[in-house]
Amino acid sequence: MNAHDSERIKGMLEELGLGEAADQADADVLVFNTCTIREKPDQRFAAHLAQARALKDRKDETVIAVGGCYAEAQRERLFELYPFVDVAFGPGTIPHLGDWLGAGGHNVARGAFGIAEERTFAGTLPMHRERRFQAWIQVSMGCNSKCAYCIVPRVRGREVSRRPGDIVAEVTRLAGEGVREITLLGQNVNSWGRDLAPDLRTDFGELLRATDAVTGIERIRFTSPHPKDFRDPVIAALAECEAVCEHIHLPLQSGSNRILKAMRRTYDRDRYLRLAEKLRHAIPDLALGTDIIVGFPGETEADFAETLAVVEEVRYDSAFTFVFSPRAGTEAAALADHVPEDVKRGRIERLIELVQRIAAERNSERVGRVEEVLVEGASRTDSSLLRGRTRRNTTVNFAGAAGPGDLVDVRIESATSTTLKGTEAALVAA
Ligand code: 5AD
Ligand code: SF4
Numbered sequence: 001m002n003a004h005d006s007e008r009i010k011g012m013l014e015e016l017g018l019g020e021a022a023d024q025a026d027a028d029v030l031v032f033n034t035c036t037i038r039e040k041p042d043q044r045f046a047a048h049l050a051q052a053r054a055l056k057d058r059k060d061e062t063v064i065a066v067g068g069c070y071a072e073a074q075r076e077r078l079f080e081l082y083p084f085v086d087v088a089f090g091p092g093t094i095p096h097l098g099d100w101l102g103a104g105g106h107n108v109a110r111g112a113f114g115i116a117e118e119r120t121f122a123g124t125l126p127m128h129r130e131r132r133f134q135a136w137i138q139v140s141m142g143c144n145s146k147c148a149y150c151i152v153p154r155v156r157g158r159e160v161s162r163r164p165g166d167i168v169a170e171v172t173r174l175a176g177e178g179v180r181e182i183t184l185l186g187q188n189v190n191s192w193g194r195d196l197a198p199d200l201r202t203d204f205g206e207l208l209r210a211t212d213a214v215t216g217i218e219r220i221r222f223t224s225p226h227p228k229d230f231r232d233p234v235i236a237a238l239a240e241c242e243a244v245c246e247h248i249h250l251p252l253q254s255g256s257n258r259i260l261k262a263m264r265r266t267y268d269r270d271r272y273l274r275l276a277e278k279l280r281h282a283i284p285d286l287a288l289g290t291d292i293i294v295g296f297p298g299e300t301e302a303d304f305a306e307t308l309a310v311v312e313e314v315r316y317d318s319a320f321t322f323v324f325s326p327r328a329g330t331e332a333a334a335l336a337d338h339v340p341e342d343v344k345r346g347r348i349e350r351l352i353e354l355v356q357r358i359a360a361e362r363n364s365e366r367v368g369r370v371e372e373v374l375v376e377g378a379s380r381t382d383s384s385l386l387r388g389r390t391r392r393n394t395t396v397n398f399a400g401a402a403g404p405g406d407l408v409d410v411r412i413e414s415a416t417s418t419t420l421k422g423t424e425a426a427l428v429a430a
Contacts, residue, residue, distance in 0.1 A: 400424030
């Protein structure tokens with residue numbers, strides 16, 4: 001969502017006539033789109049901001065704009081902490097940056113715009129897309145869950161669904177521009193629709209069906225769903241819509257019932273496992289990904305062992321693993337019994353090892369098969385190869401003659417825990 005917000009910020013600035021500078025030092029305006037989900041992005045931002053300040057010391061008219069979730073979380077203190085920042089805006093108030101700069105930038109009073117102001121969908125702003133054949137579509141903003149570790153509800157506010165007609169109109173327009181793959185975005189994407197006015201009330205399954213019906217859209221992805229919101233009509237739509245890819249990101253967070261409860265995830269281990277089973281049954285050859293946090297306050301060795309056991313049982317194709325990072329203002333930050341740093345480190349290392357072993361096994365099962373790949377460009381590691389993604393969302397490096405945006409069949413020849421390697425099927429035949 002943050003990366004998509006950046007596309008909108010960039011598109012909006014371009015519309016104002018502000019293009020991208022070749023180098024930071026040449027820029028008249030420096031815009032930061034911050035994340036504050038864990039402490040690490042906060043620290044990285046502090047380092048970037050120090051550099052920006054040095055530039056401004058040399059060139060006084062440089063404008064420094066700080067947007068995103070960190071700006072929202074720190075809105076009361078941002079100007080106090082960083083007096084050289086000119087304008088601040090939250091993730092829901094991106095257009096204010098345009099208004100502020102459009103009004104003359106550094107000659108107008110500095111401003112801070114945040115969640116208290118009216119929030120708008122970034123989807124209504126111009127967008128700068130890096131790839132012409134792929135696009136993100138924001139379907140909702142905010143989140144009504146209360147996960148104890150998470151800062152998102154505080155900085156992005158309560159959930160508001162975008163109107164179905166607006167979403168489908170955007171998808172249709174993008175398809176007309178050559179987009180073949182869309183990713184529907186929401187903090188809790190599969191609860192989409194429940195807050196709409198009664199005459200519009202619908203569900204995420206219906207949205208999948210409506211976007212699946214748009215001519216030209218060959219692949220539909222979505223992120224991130226919450227396990228609690230996978231109701232049967234949504235699962236049926238996943239199974240029936242041809243363009244919906246066989247890949248679901250299903251955040252587990254922990255495998256221990258005690259920790260899941262403390263996290264306020266509202267499901268337990270068995271319910272999660274039943275859902276994973278149901279999804280696999282409904283969607284043959286489904287790839288499952290997940291998010292896992294280790295070292296939540298009070299997590300014991302036994303709790304952690306439960307997480308490892310669930311990972312073994314589900315056999316994820318991929319997983320994002322995080323060390324718990326206390327965020328000021330969240331319920332978990334105030335809990336007693338924080339897990340020592342070295343214990344967290346030890347646990348995440350063991351978890352990563354397991355995740356990688358299983359992902360390598362899962363990927364090796366693809367060897368010998370032919371996979372449909374959407375070509376993204378040249379391989380990052382070997383420029384003689386192309387790079388793309390399968391429907392199951394695995395990166396493939398392959399020998400071939402296709403161009404970016406093409407859908408091609410690739411015969412898989414080898415695998416690692418994160419990538420596949422192969423040869424374009426037409427080349428094999430030739
Ligand atoms: N510490 C560690 N990981 C977190 N996440 C969210 N908040 C925290 C936190 N305070 C992780 C969750 C979520 C993903 C986007 O980031 O796993 O699913
Ligand atoms: Fe955060 Fe939970 Fe909402 Fe996801 S569902 S954004 S983890 S509060």
